[in-house]
Amino acid sequence: MALDKRFIGREYGPFTYTIGAEKLREFALAVGGARPGAGTPGEPPAHVSPLLYDARAAKAGPYFDLIAFPSFAVVFAVRPFSAAIADPELAVNMLMLVHGEQELEFLDVMRPGDVMTTTGRIENIFDKARMSFLVVSSESRNQTGKTVVKGTWTAVIRGG
Amino acid sequence: MPRTFQPGDTFTHVRECDRYRPIYYAGASGDYNPIHIDPEVGKEAGLGGAILQGLCTLGWAVEAVAVFVGDPGRIRRVRVRFSKPVRAEDVITFQGKVRSVQDGLLTAEISATNQRGEDVLKGAVVEAFIG
Known part of the structure; x- marks a missing residue:
């Protein structure tokens, strides 16, 4: 109809x-191809930008904090x-x-x-x-x- | 020296939809539509099983350009038409071509084909700031 x-x-x-930071990380890694498990969003594949999951690298980077994919x-x-x-x-x-x-x-x-x-x-x-x-x-x-x-x-x- | 981009530049990004990717993406995105997580419902809907969320495929097209320009924060726009479902174990090849570089904005056309050579996206365009 x-x-x-x-x-x-x-x-x-x-x-x-x-x-929230954890949700950003979880999303970026799920799109990026990580395999999440209990308590972890998974290991970041090499092509995923650290600006999306590594708070220390992101704070030193161009946006001064983690950013969303x-x-x-x-x-x-x-x-x-x-x-x-x-x-x-x-x-x-x-x-x-x-x-x-x-x-x-x-x-x-x-x-x-x-x-x-x-x-x-x-x-x-x-x-x-x-x-x-x-x-x-x-x-x-x-x-x-x-x-x-x-x-x-x-x-x-x-x-x- | 800063990297320069020219019209005609090409790039390739390959992603496999591993078996549980639709479920991982469901968890991360909140898109739990049964056609993505339940093969029986996917079959009932005439899709031949569970299919990947189109927005995950869109994410991969964005990722192709983010990797090419070296920074996901520079993505300015994405536009896609979903032309064919992506299923578990499909391997999608994203081929990008820079259409224009103007006023610090790079526009790339992206094709996305599965291992059978079928387009899963049509008319895909991604723009990124490079200024």
């Missing part, structure tokens, strides 16, 4: 998220997108849903202790080739009010 276009413009949020932003910036997908009024068939497209813009680095506030809205709903497309935008600001991450999230629901 096609999604109802009258939900275009619906807003979600604000959602607040505090960035850029796409760590999805951990909090996804909230409006997941809220839209789970919106009972929109009634998305989760089993038929795949993530179609993604754009992320990074306007600053993210460090432990940053408090991110994310808002978002449904930008578009359309049908193409027997599939429904749901496009949600997100904007995440840090504790100083600076916009740090902008996202465009596109879900494809097969079978319309």
Whole structure:
């Protein structure tokens, strides 16, 4: 069943998220290919930048602290997108849903202790080739009010 | 001497989706959609088993450029279309090509193909500050 276009413009949020050092490390190493175990995010593969997991190296580096791997932003910036997908009024068939497209813009680095506030809205709903497309935008600001991450999230629901 | 980047420069980054990577990524990202962690649900959804989170593949495309420019903090933008699922034991080759270098901003086009030569991403573009 096609999604109802009258939900275009619906807003979600604000959602607040505090960035923690261990979570940054865990994410960077999971993307980077480490094998986590109980009590450890795993051994960093050689290609993973120490700026992402080694606090001492990072403090001596260009950002004076650990930084997030850029796409760590999805951990909090996804909230409006997941809220839209789970919106009972929109009634998305989760089993038929795949993530179609993604754009992320990074306007600053993210460090432990940053408090991110994310808002978002449904930008578009359309049908193409027997599939429904749901496009949600997100904007995440840090504790100083600076916009740090902008996202465009596109879900494809097969079978319309 | 600082490194210089030119349009036409190329780079390659290879990543294997080891068996439990979708589960590790689920733990780190919070994306526990059953199609990523339960092969039975993946089959039911017509995906032939559990598939890797597209955002992990996006992360690898970002990583390819972060390694190339030498600093993950310089990534400015990423845009991808997910064209084919990545499954356990797939090996993804990311091939990057610098399209432009302008006002301190490097723009790279990235292809991402599995071991069968199929594109798992389409239209992937990553930008990084190099100024």
